[in-house]
Amino acid sequence: MAQHWQETLPVDQYIVASGGLLHDYDRKVLTFLYQPLIGPACLSLFMTLWAELEENRLWSEPVTHHNLMSIMDMNLKDIYHARQKLEGMGLLKTFVKNGEDGRSFIYELQPPLTPEQFFLDGMLNVYLYRKVGKNQFSRLKRFFSDKTIGADPQYAEITKAFQDVFLSVPPEALKHNPESAIDLKVEDGNSFIGRAEASKIQIDSDEFNFDLLLGGLKESLIPKKAFTSRVKEAISNLGFLYGIDALKMKNIVLSAVNADNEIDIDELRKAARDWYQFEYQDQLPALLDRVQPAHQKAGIAKPNTKEEELILYFERISPRQLLIDYSGGAEPSKSDLQIIEEVMFNQKLLPGVVNVLVDYVMLKTDKKLAKGYIEKIASHWSRKKISTVKEAMQLAKNEHRQYLEWADGKKTPASQGKRKPVRKEVLPDWFEKKSEGEQVQPTGAAGHDPDFEIEKKKLEEELKKFKSGR
Template sequence: MKDYHWTELIPGDRYRARCSGILHEFDRKLVTLLYQPLIGTAALGLYMTLWAELEQDRLWGEEHSHHRLMTLTQMNLKSFYAERIKLEGIGLLTSFLRQEDGNRTFYYELQPPLKPDEFFTDGMLNIYLYNRVGNTTYMQLKNFFSDEPPEQAENVTRSFDEVFQSLQPSELSMLNEAESQPDRQFIGEANGREPSLSSSVFDFDLLLDGLSESVVSRKSVTGPVKETIIKLAYVYGIDPVNMKNLLMDALQPDETIDRELLRRYARDWYGFQYGKKTPKLAEINKVQPAADRTVSDQSEPTQEQIMIRQLESMTPYQYMKDLYEGAEPTLADLQIIEEVMLQQKLQPGVANVLINYVMLRADMKLSKGFVQTIAGHWARKKVTTVEGAMQLAKKEHKKYLEWAEGKNKPSAGKRKPVRSELLPDWMKEKEPAQTTHEAQAKSSQDSDLEKEKQKMAEWIKNYKKPPNSES
């Protein structure tokens, strides 16, 4: 829903910070230098604030209200919720909820960052960091968190039994009495947690069906291999058919999958498909956040509500691929959409409306200048929902046509008639009646684009909603 965060959290809810293990100054450097470029300063500030509430060398902080935390971080509730789920998604925070007598208490468990060797071999985080900071800074960070290996030397360390004597039976009985106290959790370090990806990002059923026809046994696709496949599919946009071929290449004589080889082949595949450009933080592979969705499941939705729900539940990449009738969208088109999403901070569903509107009125082509102009207008209007984008497109349609003709303002005297365009169905409800001349012009143009319109209508009719997923 639009105000989804209100159902998840209110300022009066209580919270208590906790740490899964002792955090050190080195962890602070890791979070600041490696994670901050990915999550931003606001999420980093929230992590540091929760960390500051823990007493030195203790695991629990005091209980407070969220209003206090919002005051400390200078965030409103919506911003706080958005930054919190960033920390959850990247693996730095685990949130728990306890409800008792109508009161809610959240436990925010801070997770330590991945150690340098884990981060730089993760296969996902290191790629996103490289894209964000560039080659020079990336290599500087990698060198900062690494050092020269130890020189070769003989290990002459004494073992325990060579130095200490064994205990006497009486001493062991005293120890057993001391160990009989109630269970307690020992304070110590914890391992960092990798970001988790849902299995919905990859169709394993289709992959396994393909494997049954090849030389790769299903037993070879173990749990760790599945995790690697999900990451590679998410980062590089690899479909099950191409993934099957990569698995065959990485298959070893003992019928195991070499995961390092699989990662290398995935990078090579991406380079062959798209050149040496490193994948970005997959803006085009995200769906509309739940907080900015406006249509809930209904038994008898209207045609426009069906369209809104579809645009909310598909990634821009999926939507463009569907418009391409299953073929891969061109890299140029993908870059146009991803660029405006990053620069204008458009939500995925809003980007889908933009694709729908521009491609239908421009003979199924994306004009970079026109896309950027409309995206900038929607960003200035702070459009965050599919419904809001549709309403604004309806309201400003004539203005957009003038922009497409290269006009800033309508001419006072010699005004040329604006050519009629093929429009999405959701825009036609409020279109004014046309003159005879305009109707004739539109009929002529529609005859050339009728096939594309039929494709869109058929797509809407046969659309099958994909599983819900969070951005």
């Protein structure tokens, strides 16, 4: 399993580079538009790296990551996670070189989107709206906009053109000695200091099944040429943003076709948004990690046991997909999604860990996602700093009896001696085998037979004897 210390060490050096000149106005864009989505730690890392650049230059001096840890007062694990978020948001490119003296990195800062690009992005603006709400979103739009120059019809433009101000020189003056010819090319390996247009967030088109979409549209009158590269980019982004698969996207695409048999991207966005808000009661999607990060996976190439198969399953799917699988393909309810979102954001649990938690709680509460119960266990896992699926499964086994008491309303040992029916215990599949080879027993079990069915029969026999007055 790749841990953060396998990717970066405090002694590894890094150099900060810039993909273009960063302006002071970018600080406001990063603070007010990006920070709600990536968090203060990511913003702090970006600003710290930015500060290491010399003014109006594109390169910093090489330093070690230990220096960065000291300046930011953060451990390397948090810095590594913040770096990944900046990379995913298109604000940072990372390059690594493995040499005899160890690893060295180049962190190339990327300019953020302009306010206009951000608010018209089609993805980031939706996530920001969902995060800050309608009033704050409107306030931010006003903050990053102003009155258009020349909007007052009483003003007439009198700006002079180039030819009105300057004279053209005689052609002879343009002739020069070949020996004094001006070399307009920059030296090899160098580039002019400037700023390219910031790259928008673009979901890989391989993430969306276009073959299935086009197959479903064969009988329609939409020509293939209508699926331009811009349209495909929009469909990929909308599919990721709203969780729309190829079959559901078919009707959305059909509703966005205009009279010229072209797909109107604005109408496509509107139709996708309307579909999502209809499905989720006027809500908009939030920005969540989709699946367990690669550096927190167990690294199982080929599972040999049922437990390893479950680990791979929990690592490869999102919590939302787990709820869909539980309900046989039906979309999860708004309240269930809110519970998952709050657990991931408030307790800072990774998606794979949340999957284990949901699987455990659903089976303990008759497939009901009890908010108070899941939040209590999530808080415990957060304090224990559980970050992998395997750790979550092991802790659930170790603390099983304690979690039972929480589910039953914190029963005390004394109260458990009262004559109450012994309820049948339902356990996840991964409870059947402990890593130490020891079977986890349900509460109240008297025997130690590893077979759960045999144990259940023994419990029923004990109950009969108990009721008969033993």
